[in-house]
Amino acid sequence: MPDSFRPVALEHASRLINHGPTVLVTSAAGARRNLMAAAWSMPVEFTPPRIAVVIDKHTFTRELVAASGAFGVCIPGQSLAGLTYAVGSTSGRELDKFARHGLVTRPGPVLGVPLLEAGCAAWLECRLIPERHAEDAYDTCFAEVVAAAADARIFVDGRWDFRDDNTELQTIHHLGAGKFVRAGGVLHARAA
Ligand SMILES: Cc1cc2nc3c(=O)[nH]c(=O)nc-3n(C[C@H](O)[C@H](O)[C@H](O)COP(=O)(O)O)c2cc1C
Numbered sequence: 001m002p003d004s005f006r007p008v009a010l011e012h013a014s015r016l017i018n019h020g021p022t023v024l025v026t027s028a029a030g031a032r033r034n035l036m037a038a039a040w041s042m043p044v045e046f047t048p049p050r051i052a053v054v055i056d057k058h059t060f061t062r063e064l065v066a067a068s069g070a071f072g073v074c075i076p077g078q079s080l081a082g083l084t085y086a087v088g089s090t091s092g093r094e095l096d097k098f099a100r101h102g103l104v105t106r107p108g109p110v111l112g113v114p115l116l117e118a119g120c121a122a123w124l125e126c127r128l129i130p131e132r133h134a135e136d137a138y139d140t141c142f143a144e145v146v147a148a149a150a151d152a153r154i155f156v157d158g159r160w161d162f163r164d165d166n167t168e169l170q171t172i173h174h175l176g177a178g179k180f181v182r183a184g185g186v187l188h189a190r191a192a
Contacts, residue, residue, distance in 0.1 A: 004152050005149045005150065005151055006149060006150065006151075006152045007147070007149050008122065008148040008149055008150050008155065008158070009158065010048065010049050010145060010147075011047070011049070012158035012159075013124055013145045013148040014043035014046070014049050014145075015158065015159065015160065016075060016122045016150060017041050017042065017073065017124070018043060019160070019183060020042070021075050021076075021171035021172065021173060021183065022037060022038070022076070022084055022171075022172050022173055022180065023038050023041055023073045023074060023076070024072075024074040024076055025037075025038050025053060025061055025065075025072065026071060026073075026105070026113060026114050026115060026116060027061050027064035027068060027114075028064060028068060028112075028113065028114050029063075029064040029067035029068040030067070032064060032092075033064070033092075033098060033105075033114050034060050034061050034096075034098075035061070035087050035092070035097055035098065035103075035114075036055075036059055036060075036087055037084045037085065037087055037088025038053055038054060038055065038073075039174040040053065040054035041053040041054070041073060048144050048145070049144065050129070050143065050144050050145070051073070051142070051143055052141065052143075053073065053126075053141050053143065054139045054140050054141075055139060055140075056139050057138075057139055059091065060091050060092040060093045061092070062141075066128075068113075070108075070111040070112075070113050070125070070127055070128060071113060071126050071128065071141075072108060072113040072114065072115045072123055072124070072125055072126065073126060074115060074116040074120045075120055075121045075122045075123065075171055076119060076171070077119055077120060077154075077168050077170060077171065078167065078170055078171075078180075078182045079119050079168050079169075080172075081172050083101055083119070084172065084180075085178045085180075086101065103118075104116075104118060108123075109147050110125055110146040110147045111125055111127060111146060111147075113125050113126075117151075120151070120169075121150060121151050121154050121155065121169045121170070121171060122149065122151065122155055123148065124145045124147070124148045125145070125146050125147040125148070126143035126145055127143055127144045127146050128141060129142040129143055129144060151169055153169060154169040160183075162186050167182065170182050170183045171183045
């Protein structure tokens with residue numbers, strides 16, 4: 001883990017994707033590994049923390065996730081917008097996207113899922129919840145978060161801390177056709 005990454009308590013893991021960042025779904029099975037972009041993910045349960053991610057059943061990622069029962073959700077900062085678009089526009093069936101883009105991964109602490117940290121603000125390591133009746137019907141995958149970590153330069157005391165000096169790590173949100181908006185413009189609301 002780079003010096004700046006710190007474990008995130010599982011009770012705070014949902015906060016990492018609560019605001020709807022576009023994420024990188026990482027996976028591996030046997031000798032194959034892969035990553036793809038996903039704009040659709042959300043927390044769905046508090047304890048244990050569970051999330052839902054839409055992983056199109058035609059993707060190579062889905063094949064690896066079904067085979068391994070696990071995946072990673074890595075949260076790219078704005079410097080990885082180009083990479084995010086690229087890995088969301090090509091399939092890992094034809095090439096190893098990690099090698100193609102020179103990406104270095106670390107194994108997740110619980111399941112060994114390949115996780116990306118350089119350029120990312122955080123990651124969640126997830127165990128797939130098998131939904132046998134839904135396997136062929138739905139693209140949505142449910143999973144339990146078994147470990148999480150975030151860069152302490154932008155996630156502090158269990159909360160995002162977007163500031164002028166950490167815009168590179170601020171999360172990105174897909175508007176379509178490769179256009180993203182970076183999170184920021186923080187508003188402090190008062191419950192009036
Ligand atoms: C910004 C962006 C967001 C995407 N979001 C999703 C998503 O939420 N769910 C999904 O199934 N595919 C999504 N895709 C498409 C997949 O990333 C794409 O099908 C990818 O090529 C699958 O790769 P694979 O076959 O190597 O798994 C998105 C693509 C982009 C560029």
